[in-house]
Structures are given as structure tokens and as C-alpha cells.
Amino acid sequence: MSGSPVSAHAAEASGGLAIEGHSIDYIPENERHAKLSSQGPFWFLGNFHFFTISIGFVGPSLGLSALWTLLAGALGIMFGTLFMAFHGSQGPEMGLPQMIQSRAQFGYRGVILALMATMFVFVGFNVVNISLIMNGLEHVFGIDPTIVAVAVVLIGALLSIYGHDLMHKAFKWALLATLPLYALVTIALMFGAGSEGVTPATDLGFNWVAFATLFAIGASYNISYAPYVSDYSRYLPKNTSRAKLIAAVFIGASLSGSWMIGLGAWLAQELKAADALVALNQVGSSMVPGLGNLLVIVSVAGFLPIIALNTYSAMLTLLTGVDSIKKITPTPRARVLSISVISVILLTCVLSIKGDGIALLNTFLVLLLYFLVPWTAVNLVDYFFVRKGRYAIPHFFTPKGIYGAWQFRGIVSYLIGFASMVPFFYIFDAAAGKEVFVGPLARVLEGVDIAWLVGLVVSGLTYYLLSRSIDLAAERRVIDALSESDIVAMTHSSAEAGR
Template sequence: MEGKEQSYGENDAFVIEPRGIEHIPEDQRYGKVRKLFNVWFASNLHLSVWTIGALGITLGLNFIGALTSILTGTFLGAVVVGLSVAMGPKLGMPQMPQSRASFGYHGNFVPAILSWLNFLGWFTVNNILGGLAMKEALHVPYLVSMLIISLVTIVLALYGHNLIHGFERIMTWVVGLIFLVMTFVMLAHHGQTGAIPHHNSPVVWLTEFTVMFSYAVGWSPYGADYGRYLPQTTRIRGPVWITTFGLFISIAWVSVVGAALAAGFNGAAPITLIGKTMGWFSVVAYVGLALGSMSSNVLNIYSGSLAALTFGLPLKRWTSAILIGGVSIVLSLIFSSEGKAVDFLQNFLLFLVYWVTPWFGVQAVEFYINKRTRIDNVLDFYRPRGPMAGIRWKGLGSFIIGFVVSIPFMASAIYTGPIGHALKGADISYFVSGIVAGGLYYLFTISERRSRRASLHLARPTVDQ
């Protein structure tokens, strides 16, 4: 465990969080479950969500088809994230270190590095789109606007947990109200629905469904990071449903608006569309989009810094946050356009998220069925040579097999497997990998569960009859 134990309470928003991935003792827990809503709501009010919502229309769905695929895919993905967030209060530690119980201390480097790449990439995409929006608002060069939102976001993440929660609470109201006005104004100005030929092909519907599911479920590796300070007595259902509704409402709202406008304006680019429809309010709208990107990116930097510590980067949390922010600024310059470069990066990130569901399948079995992570000494998670040392092949092997088995089912802009091709681009690999990995891990750990139950039974005090 890194660092010295320091006092850090609920009112210390402008105190740099002293902890990295350390366990939070029960006597230093605080907060209410409802604050989780702000984190997951505000972090999805931005252009990336708009564009994936419009995708279904672009592929050929009509508005009803796009609507139903968006709602179902988003809801299922949000529930998975809620189940991840609920692990935080029980263990009092961030998300990625928790899977050391099933992958081993060093075996867990694999998902930790993959999650770090995921955080880094999404920061870059959102930073570019936010920088372009701020450029339109301030009429300054892209470099200036991008650096403004980058540096402010890095500072927020540097201060850590409490300031992030405070910022997201403010953005819930500020950006939420801006998006509400944008929604009414743009839908009032939309063109004739049906400018693009539309139909409700089951395959296209499934394609949009999996895109929405993959985006939502991609938040799972972040989950427990923002709930780990809550009291251990927090009931699991609270974080699950508050998180689910926060994610679902924001992603569904912005995506459905994107789909409706794509249908009405023949797929026009969001930044161009705002300038054409919003009039004097367009400046406020662009600022709102930039703030929405920051709300998302502060989570990318913060969780990225925790993931880096999980795979052994020899830095403090705040210096790790500066590192990921600096690398992202460089990438935001390299991919500095709203065109093909950003599209490629976004496609790559949607491809990268393939690892999330097999990881979650293993992690869910470990936490909700095996329950070792809720019983064993939490300090064992931090001992490189302790009970979780090395690689636990039951977990890592299940993860790898689940991923490999799902490859033929994949259908993305980067790679399409034979089954994904036969299904004409419908991608069900996320479900295949999660079910296979979780199922295998459940089977591989049957004997361990039996041994644990037997030892717990023997440990119970007897009662004289």
C-alpha cells in the first residue's frame, strides 16, 4: 500500500486526495448513494454519445428502430456498470485492483493495462470534440481551446475524488439545462424525417443495439472508483440502480436526440448543426458541449491514474494523472480533426472494449457468487508476494478463452469475424465472451466454493441443544 494515511473527509474538495488505490478504512467512509447519479449523468452529456445515437439512422433504421435499440442496449450496459459500482462500498477500493482476487496480483496487469489504454483513448476523443466545440464558442485556434479544457480537466482530476463529485454535481445542472434547451430548439427546427431511406432490418437494429451496449458497458472498469468512499453498510441495490438510472437517462437522452436530428437533417455533423439551428444560443451550446466533454474526461484521467498504479507504474496518483493528461494532449494534437482521424480512434476504442465483458464475467462471479472479495483480508490485495501473488490462471484463463471464443462473432470497423460477417455486421461477441468467461470461471472455482463453505461451517460456534 502506497503513501501515508492522511485525513480526507467529505468537505475536503480543494484538498488533493492523499490516497491512490489504497483501501479506505470504514471509519473514514462518508457520503450518500444519491451522489453517484451526478457522476454517471453528467459524464455522458457530450458529442461522442450524440454521434453513436445517430449511427442507427445512418445505417438505415427509422426513428422507432433507432429508439428501441438505443434504449435496450443502453439499459443493459448501464446495469452492468451499476453492478461494478456496487463493489466499491463493500471493498472500499478502486475497481481494477479488485480483480486481483481472480486474476492474481500480476495476472491483473492485463486488464489494468487494457483499461488504461481505454481511458487514454476516450480522453483523446472527448478532448478533441470538446476542443472543437470550445473553438466555435470562443473563436480561438483549436490549440488554445483544446489546451484550456485539457488543463482544467487535469487540475480537477489531480485534486481527486471529492472535487470530481462536486464538479459533476454542478455539471448535472449546468450542462443538463443547456442540453434541455438545445433539445427543444433543434427538434423544433428539424427537417423532414425520412431524408435517408429507412427500414427496421433486425440485423441493423442489432448492430445499433450492440454499439449502444458496448459504449455503456465500457464504463464498468471505472465503476467502483467513485463509490469506494461510501460506508461499507451501503446496500448493493442502491449503487446499482442509482448508477443505472444516471447512465441510462443521460446516454439515452443524448443518443435519441442524435438519432432524431440525424433523421431530420440527413446526418449533418453536430457542430455544424448547432451553428445552423441555435442562433445566438449556439455559443452557450458549444460551451455546454465542451463542459460535457470535461465531465467525461475528468473520469478518464482519474480512473486512468488508478489503473496505472494497479499495473505498477511507480508514481503517486496525482503525478499519474498529470502523465495521462499530458499524453492525451499530444494525441489530441495528432488526431486534431473531426473527420477520419477521430472516426478511426473512436472505432478503435469500440474495438478495444471487447475485453470488458469477459473481464466483468469473471469479476462478477468472484464478487457476487464466490464472495471471496467480500470476506478475505482486504490487505491481501496489496501484497505482491501475498495470497494473491503471481497469476491466477483460473481467472486469467477464463478471461482469455472467453475473448478468443468470441472473436468469430466480432463485427467492427477494424475486424469482422466469420459469424459477424454471416450476421451482416450484427455483433453479439460481447455477450458470448462475457457468458463464456463467467461460466468457465464458475466451473473452475466450484471446489474452492465448496471448501470455503465447509470451512465457514466448521468455524461457526455450536449451540447446545
């Protein structure tokens, strides 16, 4: 499947230090070595970090109290995690990266439309991630932000080059390091740690615009995992229980996300915090001298696997996009080259974009929800209601297969869904304190943002109606004729051959 791949078993045997041999290709069943028990902790850590704490700051910045911020954020997180978890169940059933599977809805070349949206997510998240790290370390330790950016991008690139197994190990160790410290901070806050000399904010309360904004931000935060959650579940055995996997992803991501948003909201209300790392340093230092610095160091170290996670999936997206235009063989060399390109682009963006991190976070999360909602609606409707999980795997790797080069159903549904959202857009620049764009219907709703809900319904319903013309019986005949050995042989042949 790849040029001279290192098998997943070899990587496991070598302690996870071999470069992963697979990228955008199919994972044969005899190489599905991952365990279901790893998914819950993996996605728990996916939200268990100071970036999620920073989301909790957004509520108080909009006038929402800590309690209302926790409720809005938790409800949004759980709503978004539903989509994330259902996408995750596609990994073991198909053994493919998420965006390769999207070729069924958009076509071999048409999937580039969805790829542009998801690349915006991966790179954008890391721009915000690294900006928060740079600001925090500069405030706490006075470290040059440029040095921090280069070091973080480099470490993320190295982890993503080695790939799946090493990243799972890194997530496990990061969780073991951060869990006791964040639990300690949460308990300490209950007893007023870090609040000496600080007057808590008393002008916070409830308003529908802020509540709806926090709900949308929470939803978008975990919906943003949708394009790549199956990238990390595709090594699970094909017979993995769908219900158990969905539950593991949902519980892991929801619990940590709700906890961290609530922690951030409390820090913002009681300590008037505006920077997560600075706030953690303040709380830790108030308990034991030096503990604050340790909290910051461990928080940043525990966050590095998240940088790698976004870089890894950006690599899969980039290779899928290139392969959709010109056939490539997904060799380790192609993997390293694509990650290098992504890292250079990421570093350039990080060093070019300046501004308040929390305001940037707020605006970014709202925007990414607008781009992702039509895609996730189309993908899930196709998987669960139209084709019901049955796909001809080798046909994802050729424009001449049953899914074709262009699938107008998915493309039209995405565009119609996105267009239907525009009148409901509510984009606010918190740093400047002004509205960037407010759609006419959002104005009628006094700024309550329901664009994401409109996009989900319109895109999903449009695709379902258009898909009624698909000849599913013909597709099933093709699928029924394929065996596991056929799939491995045909995808290997497709990876080696030009078109």
C-alpha cells in the same frame, strides 16, 4: 496508507480543494463520507453530454431511422448499465478501486492483463472525447484545435489531481448547467427548431446489422464504466444498501444515455447533423441569437469533468500496474506524476490521430467492448457467484497472500473468452466505408455482431467452472480473522513496506 495524505474529511472541510490523499489504497470506514443520493445524479451526468449525442449519429449513418436508433441504443444502454451498476455495488463493500479488486481473479501481477485492456478504454475514450471537442469548437468558433486540446487536457488533469470530492462537485454543477439547456433543445426540436432550409433524411429505415451494431455500441458505452464505477462509490459507507445503489446507478446512467442517443438520432435525421456541437449551435441560434454559442460553451464546460473522470481512473490503473511490478507508496506525488505522464500520452495521441470523429467513435466503441467483455464476466462471476463479496482486503496488496501473484483461472478465462469472440468480430470503418475485419461466423450472420454475447457467456462460464477448485473455506477462515482495524493496519503496512 499514503505518504502524507490529506484525509477525505480534510478535503471536504476545505471545500473540496485539497488533493485527495487516497488512490489505490483502502478507504477506512471512518473516512467514508460520500452519500448514496449523489450516485444517481453523478452517473446521470456521466452520459448527459454531447459525446452521447454523437452516438445517436451512428444509427442514421448506418441507415437506421431515428426511432430505431433510439430503441437499439436505449436497449443497449440498459443492458450495459446492468454490468456497470453491479460493479458499482462493489465500491462501498470493499472500499477499493475496481482494478485492485481484480487481483483476486487475475493475481497480484496477473492483473496487468486486465489493466492493459482498461487503460486502452480510459485513454481511448479521452482521445475520442477531445477529438470531438476540437472538431466542434473549430467549426463553431474557428479556434485552433491544438490550443483546445492543450487546454482540455490540462483542465482534466487538474480536476483529477484534486480527485474524488472536487470531481463530485464539478459533476453536480455541470448537471445544473446542462440539464435546462438540453431540455430546451429537446423541446425546441419537437417544434422544428433548426430545421429551416434542411430536408430531413427520408432514406432511413431498419436493418438488422445496423440495429445490432447500435445495440452493441450502447452496451459497450456503459459497460466501459465497469472498470471504474466503483472508484467513485468506494467512499460510500460499507452498510450502503446494495439494491439502492444498483438502482441509483442504473436509473441515472440509463435515463441520460437513452435521452442523449435519441436526441442525437433526431438531430441526424432531421438536420442531417454530423457534429454534435455544430448541431447544438444550429438549434440554439434558430431560437434566440447567441443561444447557440452559449449551448456550445456550456456543453464543453459541462463535459470537462468527464475528461477528468477518465484521467483519474487511468491514474488508478497506471499506479496499480506499476505497483504490481514494483512496490510503490501511493503518495500525492505519485498521483501527480502519473497523471502528468497520462496527460502527455493523451495529448500526443490526440494531436497524432486525425479523421472523422463519428467514424472513430463507432470503431472505438466496438473495439473496447471486445476487450472489456471477458474481464467484466470474470469479475462479476467471481464477486457474485464464487466468493460472494467476501475478500481478504490486505491480501490484495501482496503477491504472497491468498490470491497469489498469478491466478491462472482469471487469465485463462479472459484469453479463452476473447479467442471465442474473434470468429464473431465485425469491425467496420464508417469513414472509409469498408470492412476492417469480419470473422467467418460474423459473415454467416451477415454482419450481425454478437461477439460480445459470446464473450460474456464463454468467459463467465469458463471462470465459474475453473473456480470450483478454489478452497473457499480456507479463504473464509482468513477473512473471518480480520477486523476493520486489522485491515487498516495491514494495508498501511503493505503500502509502506517493500517486498
